[in-house]
Amino acid sequence: MRQGRLTRWFFQNVGLASALLLFAVLFFSYNMMHPRGFSAAVAVQNANETAAIAFLAMAQTLPVLLGGLDLSVGAVMTLTNCIASELVNGSPAQILLGVVATLLSGAAFGLMNGLIVVYGRIQPIIATLATGAIAIGLALLVRPKPGGDVDGDLGWALTNSVWDFADTYGIAGGGDAWWIRPFADIPVPVIIVLLVTILVWVPFRRSVTGRTVYAIGSAEGAAFMSGLPIDRAKIAAFTLGGFFAACGGLYLAIQTSSGNADIQQAGAYTLNSIAAVVLGGTSLLGGVGSAVGSLIGAGILRVISFYFRILDIDPLLQPLIEGVVLLVAVSFGAIRTLRVKNKLDLFR
């Protein structure tokens, strides 16, 4: 029964592995075709456009792992985007305070979602449909018209390469220190997403609460019988989802130097987050998958859209092609049902 570690990892994570492969192929050939492929400028531009959806995909992963859906992630992103556009400016201390307040407000909104789902005993999809509308409403109150004032230096530093970051704040010899050279061309948004993943997602996954989230999605009855803290895990999952959504909203504010209570944008981000989660190999039935997969799923979604710039394809075809790619990718997950021996199991 013992297999090599790599083989076993592959078989236990077929969804994630195939997503990784698909992303690698798409990204590599995109850069091959791009006239300035594999350059820092292209990487920075791509990373900037991917960061927000990557955070939202991570936010969506948690409710999906529980076996539900969160329709409020886009709205929470919009709300925190508007909050950030009010707060993230002034002295460095004020900026820091603004960043913390933005992230906390998103987490608080997620906490509210969790409390409603657990103690109100309402299905996540309908609870978050309602709270999503509330979030948009609050966003419109905070910022009735698009605009705002986000610290310019911060905006420049966080949306360019590591060298620009160091240069802006005059650290590491303005980006010329020997130890920063190997990283100089990496886009800052990539670093931010990776940092959040390593500092927040990885510890969560390795906590009892995180594992309970997986157990609930896989077999809630067994989780209960094993004496796991089910309510706490659900609330924590939604809270963390709100936090990730706030990361997305904050980044969007920094990137655009403004806030915008855009209803269409919120809806599109929510739906794309679900698509990214599924592309990343997370099961909508819950219990299987990871936020890392969702990051890759978000990457796949964005790379597809990048192709429309370099190839001479009618941009009107973009939704159609994205839809086909999603459908094909998801079909692989359905192969499992061919192995079911008791057809009643298909409905459980």
Next chain:
Amino acid sequence: MTDAIVEYRGISKYFAGIRALENVDFACKSGTVHAILGENGAGKSTLIKIMSGVFQPDSGEMLLGGKPVSFATPQAANEAGIVCMFQELSLVPDLSVADNISISSPPRRFGLIDRRAQVRRAEELLARVRCEDVDPNAMVRELSLSRRQMVEIAKALGKAPKVLILDEATSALTARDVRTVYDLLAELKDSGVASLFISHRMHEVEALCDTLSVFRNGQHIETFAKGAKSEREIVQLMIGRDVEAQFPPKPKPVAPEELGDPLLKVRGLSWQNRLNGIELTVHRGEIVGLGGLDGQGQKELLLALFGVLRDVEGEVVIGGRKGIPSSPAAAKTAATKVALVPEDRKTEGLMLGMPIADNLLASSFQRISRGPFIDPALSRQAIEDGISRLQIKAGSASDPVMTLSGGNQQKVVIAKWLMIDPDIILLNDPTRGIDVGTKQEIYRLMRDLANQGKAILFYSSDYAELIGCCDRVSVLYSGRIVAEKQGDDITEESLVAASLNIDVEAA
């Protein structure tokens, strides 16, 4: 008993007014292996679920080490040292073996789960149950049922129990694993652990346990030491002397050669490891019972005949035609129509929130349609017929079916299938959880249908029903028919003995 580790004093538990346990006094000592015996529904599961914090008793008190306790959750029971291995496994399929073994209190470093320590711990515990071949990093989903049971045992061991409850823990194990479990229980006994052992295998109980308790109808009948009673006496204690329900008279048994060709013939039917070569025939006008303890393959047999299972091996001849129906839709529309009254009426039998009328019509839309549309007049007629034929007590046919009592809900399920005028009727425990009056109506209906020339295959977990209703009874054990009783040979004693796969005459 002063040295009892767990003691029940006058514990009762009811479910929707139905008694599961009544005024039970029970005690279990440290350093013993204590068997709980009883028929299906005798209250064994309720007994241990109260002990392990899944249910709370309605009255009475439980003492642990002489102090009154009450457990709100399985977690609380675990913390007090009571660990239960449930019949329905409590493993999470999408987590690894190591994750599952340490699921509620994993080893941690800096507050985070220490995966390496967890794998080491899993390896140690798996070694204790001699399952070194199980990879701690494998997903539980990938393991066979017998390996999962062993992982479950390792998980229970890891909680260092004072009281270990094994509910049918050996039902899927291989002979080698069973020996391992024997050794383990002996080891635990020496270290002062009390083990409660629920098994339907008499020889396991004989080999393992030192004390036996018999339960019947939610009551604790007797506790005695091993060897104090013969197998035959134990079986009699399990059956008791209960008032029998009224059954319609049976026709005179017909000699096999006069029955003619069977309507349903099953040869060597096998599926996964749940059915292992079933041989069975049912003729027109016959009610054939399926006996045996729960989970010996009776349900799977009925599902297989109704086209629900994939990759079924063996031969089935239905009305002279070879082949297993490919799906329920095929089963009900074939030349010889098959109907199944399923195990769980709430999920498989009914659409609870929908009106009685729609439920009644659910499997016979073809008969009441003209072209693509449902004909209102035909459907009204069909609904009226169904309600009056089964005497369903309902305010209005447009009420949701969940407003009915259990007995009337079951009548709706039966009426639904009678509407297609089936030739073979498969019944999966149709009287479970319904009142005595309705039960009797169902018995009469079954006999009427048989007299009309239907072939009926009837699984029941209640031996009295099998004796009262069936012309023949086939007893299943581990997916095989181990005995077939006919006429006067159908007695509680013979059925109970056959379902434990022991020979009373020899004992």
